[in-house]
Amino acid sequence: MFRILLRKFLEVFIFLLFIMFVSFLFIRLAPGDPVLTILNVDELSVSQEQVEAVREEMGFNDSLPVQFGNWLLDFVRLDFGVSYSTGQPVMQTLMRALPATAELTIGALLVMLVIAIPLGSLSALHRGSWIDRGSRMLSIVGAAVPSFWLGLILIDMFGVRFGNLPTMGRDGFTSLILPSLTLGLAISSVYVRLLRSSLLDSLSQEFVRSARARGVSEGRIFMLHAFRHSLPPVITVFGVSLGSLIGGVVVIEVLFAYPGIGKLVVDAIRQRDYPLIQGYILIMAVVVFLVNTAVDLSYRYLNPEMKLKEKEAHR
């Protein structure tokens, strides 16, 4: 057991190191550096010599291996540096924004579940009916509508015309409603279709027919057998796309002035705020890794076959 844990830990460490190295290269190879932003050239008089001096002092003239080596040394000491634009410790800045993003992501997932589970199930159970065709239309529309537009429509409807839901900031539960709704509606269209096709696949499986033969009720078959069997593909897609979901909420964050992590990192990229970008990538790598591990573990419970096969392999 200890050896398995140690191996897993080593694997994760090497995986993180690799990701950090590749992203380090990409960030540094992109044209430009943060010196002009640091010196605020848009407003302050700066000479080319001063620009060069700061560039030298901050080590941007060093070769890439030297720069990476320095970064690695700090990384091992768990020093993630300070943001060039705010002078604040990077991890503190990111950790302050992370809960907001997590709340928004969970809110959007709840909206997605509320829409996708009934709609996907009903259109699989009543294939070809009006509800199936209706949900297909909704999915196409949902996939085609840009989320910022949907967000503006929702603000106009629920913030201005009928009702006064908060449209900005993060003040308790109510301010989460509109952004979650916008994001949840946007992602649900994919999952409705995915759940439907996965359910149709499970409903045509042998075990469903044998359950029917045993006289199990349709409701029980659906809830305990078919639905459960259809979840792994849906969860796989979810696990893979969670990273882009968290990173992709920028548009929503800007629209609703929601203080999340996406907006923070887009600004950092624009200003070439290297430490902040690296810190973000590190956090995201860990989050994606954790989610995917959870997804892997969930297979064992959702699909009993796996457990059986594992047992057989051990014999």
Add this chain to the structure above:
Amino acid sequence: MNKKTPLLALVSLALSAGLLSACGSSESSPAAQPSTDNKNVHFLYNFSTSSLDPHVDSSYVPLRAGITETLVRLDEENLTVAPWLAESWESEDGQHWTIDLRDDVTFQNGKPMTGESVKASLERALEENVAIQNALKIDTIEAEGDKLEITTTQPFPEFASELVNPNTAIIDVSESDVVNKPIGTGPFKLTSFTPGSKLELDRYDEYWDGASPLDSITFSFNEDANARTLALKSGQVDIVYRPEVESLESLKAIDGMTVESTSTFRVHQLTMNMQRESMKDLNVRRALDALIDRQGIVDTILLGYGEAAIGPFLPSLPFAPTYAETATQSGPDAAVNYLQEAGYTLQNGVMTKDGKPLQLTLLTYSSRADLPLIAQVFQSDAKKIGIDVQIRQIDTPEDYMASNRDWDIATYSNLTAPRGDAGYYLNATYHPKGALNFSGSEDPELTKIIDELNLTVAPEKRAELAEKAANYVHDNVLNSFVLHPGTIVAYNGKKIKNWVTTRSEYYMITNKLDVM
């Protein structure tokens, strides 16, 4: 039994999700309805910041929100440097400065502002912000009572105007959390800050210039122009900085809504690359300058919210030259004339000289949305008289223009006198050593004027030299200036009193701001 738990969990998750969202949608009344006896103004700004460090954060929110103040400020009427926390300042040689501070100022924690506290604040700014270190060129600071003796590392006549910079604001640095809760001298003190979202401020009763009639201010951020406009329409906010331009008509249609526009210190310009063969010819540059349809661009791209520019400086600045009307011709015909003087002829619809067609590469970038549109208008106007302009979209203009010289013209946007002095723009853009000298201009005569400006202390003489430099730039078409974009502010005119849209864009929440 064991097998059922995960499914049960899932079902209950789905159910609770349904319940949650159901109670969410029913809870549509706002959390806190502002009570009538609390005089609050909600201001919505178009940038967001995740840090409040008054000395580092370049969004200048602490100053804009009325928490902090600087030693000197920009007077809105004359656009000259005026006293604020400092009563007066003087220097004989531009290197040794004596600054007299007001003696009636207190920080928002009740402590008096003294020479020592100002010194400590300035020293923190120098230490934390390398840009401020570069800009102020301070060698030593001595404090004695309410007097400061500051020596700069070199004669530096615009030193006083550099103190307009919001990053030089005076705070009490002995406070523990300067970064998240700065204690300044302004009319409003911070009560809470949500990074990237908003500030809550309360009136500071002991404010030296007279306490505000308001009880509190909410200063929030939203970077989406449409969302800002909607927030004003819904009544959630009272004042909106830079609402969506396209929807201004619908805002104006609302009873009591006031929309204001003021030209800023910014100029959108066409930078000329003087190192390119065709661009070395003054007549070619004049032709390109004549080709820019300034008023047309202001009317179509900015929907009239801007001012056509002749030179780099806003005409209301004391050192902006009064360009004689007849000095330059403009329009496509004038452009063709200039090109013919330069030796170009129209062959098969193409401007050609010595068998070579006139082809130009025009750089533009999207982080300022007006610029690519200006580039397109210019391209189409140039095509009409036989000039082939290729537009190239770049990402980071400063880096690209400094390291690549394979372009002829570039759209660029600059603040030309952000602190009421011309020194910054002239040095950065036209001095051979300037960091924004993208045209590669190394004109000895102009450099001489700038060098002289850098040693001149008397304001009148400085204005004279700045005007001379601006005229020189204009006569030699070292760059072409298109327009000064306007700042638009919309507010609820039935509620808000004494709002001023400043040209400097520094001063927003003041002690004069009031409600009806």
